[in-house]
Amino acid sequence: MEIKTKKEYQFCEHDGFPKIQINGNFKCVAEFLDSLIGYKKIKDVILRDRTTYYVFENQYELPLLCSCCGKPLENEDFNSLKMEMIGRKLEGMDIGWSIIDDGREIADFRLMFSPKSGDKEDVCTVIAIESVRNMTRSKSLTHSLRKKIKRLKKRRR
Numbered sequence: 001m002e003i004k005t006k007k008e009y010q011f012c013e014h015d016g017f018p019k020i021q022i023n024g025n026f027k028c029v030a031e032f033l034d035s036l037i038g039y040k041k042i043k044d045v046i047l048r049d050r051t052t053y054y055v056f057e058n059q060y061e062l063p064l065l066c067s068c069c070g071k072p073l074e075n076e077d078f079n080s081l082k083m084e085m086i087g088r089k090l091e092g093m094d095i096g097w098s099i100i101d102d103g104r105e106i107a108d109f110r111l112m113f114s115p116k117s118g119d120k121e122d123v124c125t126v127i128a129i130e131s132v133r134n135m136t137r138s139k140s141l142t143h144s145l146r147k148k149i150k151r152l153k154k155r156r157r
């Protein structure tokens with residue numbers, strides 16, 4: 001996946017976030033993401049084809065892609081990530097710019113998630129803006145629930 005540099009983006013007149021093209025129209029990445037999953041809880045974290053996805057309560061699935069290369073973010077402990085993120089709400093977004101080894105200036109799209117009960121700190125996930133363009137909406141059961149149903153059916157056989 002090609003990662004855009006700062007020079008290649010158009011920017012939102014209201015908040016300065018980059019715009020992304022969705023269905024032929026340019027939309028502010030923050031406004032677009034907020035309209036889909038703002039203040040929605042993460043109800044599952046799944047791994048599909050080596051890509052981790054946050055699955056929100058309204059069935060939107062956000063792939064976690066690296067801001068510098070666009071490849072799936074690597075996480076060393078998937079189960080810990082899952083336990084840490086389930087139940088958190090998307091509460092804010094921020095944009096930062098990093099200069100990578102080849103001199104290009106790329107966007108670090110920061111998502112801020114609410115503290116869980118008992119926690120004092122919120123959690124930040126840094127992803128590629130292109131992650132938003134690759135969001136999907138599941139029309140069926142969550143991945144974890146589908147796996148549980150499959151296991152139960154196998155046990156009954």
